[in-house]
Amino acid sequence: MTTAVANPRTGGSGGRTAVAAAGRQVVKAYGSGDTRVVALDRVDVDIAAGAFTAIMGPSGSGKSTLMHCLAGLDSVTSGQIRIGDQEITSLKDKKLTRLRRDRIGFIFQAFNLLPTLNAVENITLPMDIAGRKVDQRWLDQVVETVGLSGRLKHRPNQLSGGQQQRVAVARALAARPEIIFGDEPTGNLDSRAGAEVLGFLRRSVDELGQTIVMVTHDPVAASYADRVLYLADGRIVDEMLRPSAEAVLDRMKSFDTFGRVS
Numbered sequence: 001m002t003t004a005v006a007n008p009r010t011g012g013s014g015g016r017t018a019v020a021a022a023g024r025q026v027v028k029a030y031g032s033g034d035t036r037v038v039a040l041d042r043v044d045v046d047i048a049a050g051a052f053t054a055i056m057g058p059s060g061s062g063k064s065t066l067m068h069c070l071a072g073l074d075s076v077t078s079g080q081i082r083i084g085d086q087e088i089t090s091l092k093d094k095k096l097t098r099l100r101r102d103r104i105g106f107i108f109q110a111f112n113l114l115p116t117l118n119a120v121e122n123i124t125l126p127m128d129i130a131g132r133k134v135d136q137r138w139l140d141q142v143v144e145t146v147g148l149s150g151r152l153k154h155r156p157n158q159l160s161g162g163q164q165q166r167v168a169v170a171r172a173l174a175a176r177p178e179i180i181f182g183d184e185p186t187g188n189l190d191s192r193a194g195a196e197v198l199g200f201l202r203r204s205v206d207e208l209g210q211t212i213v214m215v216t217h218d219p220v221a222a223s224y225a226d227r228v229l230y231l232a233d234g235r236i237v238d239e240m241l242r243p244s245a246e247a248v249l250d251r252m253k254s255f256d257t258f259g260r261v262s
């Protein structure tokens with residue numbers, strides 16, 4: 001597997017690495033006049049296919065906004081967003097909804113499982129809604145990868161938090177989306193359950209070829225990624241390849257110091 005990546009500052013394609021999603025000169029501003037906040041300030045970014053990318057940065061730096069814009073959950077003020085070869089900023093609502101449904105997976109901090117459905121019904125729900133046939137072999141592989149084989153008939157309230165999050169991970173993987181976006185996907189799990197879920201995400205990249213983008217505050221979570229992008233004040237200010245938790249923590253501290261003295 002390649003972990004080669006593009007340079008977010010130049011927007012280059014990183015050689016032959018396939019790009020799963022890209023932003024060009026993305027600006028996102030909220031409000032107007034005195035209350036105008038520029039959450040993203042001309043961001044150029046390429047997300048490598050088949051790789052695990054973490055987005056980090058201080059609170060309010062624009063992490064969630066960037067993820068929501070890349071995923072087509074939020075509109076941009078100006079600039080372009082591409083999912084694969086599809087430019088999405090010009091798409092009408094209906095087409096965008098369909099693209100999100102068919103090509104993108106989401107894992108949020110709240111698991112968003114339906115309490116009346118068992119684990120496997122929750123996992124296949126998006127495909128059932130989309131009227132897509134479930135690929136049983138793939139489903140078995142995903143369930144095996146996330147270690148849920150013995151829990152498929154359990155409803156969410158019969159599962160631990162970590163198991164529920166694994167159901168949410170399996171739900172995102174099962175539809176074989178081109179790209180999965182996670183917003184603090186392990187944010188409310190204890191460290192052991194969080195490590196398990198991150199291990200599954202890592203395996204899905206290594207063994208299933210999945211592309212994952214994850215927003216996180218946690219250096220340990222970021223260390224599971226191939227590449228960490230650092231945001232500050234709505235700009236990508238740095239990146240780290242093959243990060244270790246210690247190196248990520250050190251980088252965060254240096255930004256912190258910089259932020260306070262500047």
Ligand SMILES: Nc1ncnc2c1ncn2[C@@H]1O[C@H](COP(=O)(O)OP(=O)(O)OP(=O)(O)O)[C@@H](O)[C@H]1O
Binds near residue numbers: 058063066
């Ligand atoms: N709906 C909104 N209306 C107005 N301002 C917003 C809105 N959403 C976000 N912002 C502002 O945009 C900036 C970036 O917010 P964003 O949530 O992307 O940051 P973040 O890095 O994800 O923060 P955190 O780590 O605290 O979740 C912040 O200054 C925030 O106050």
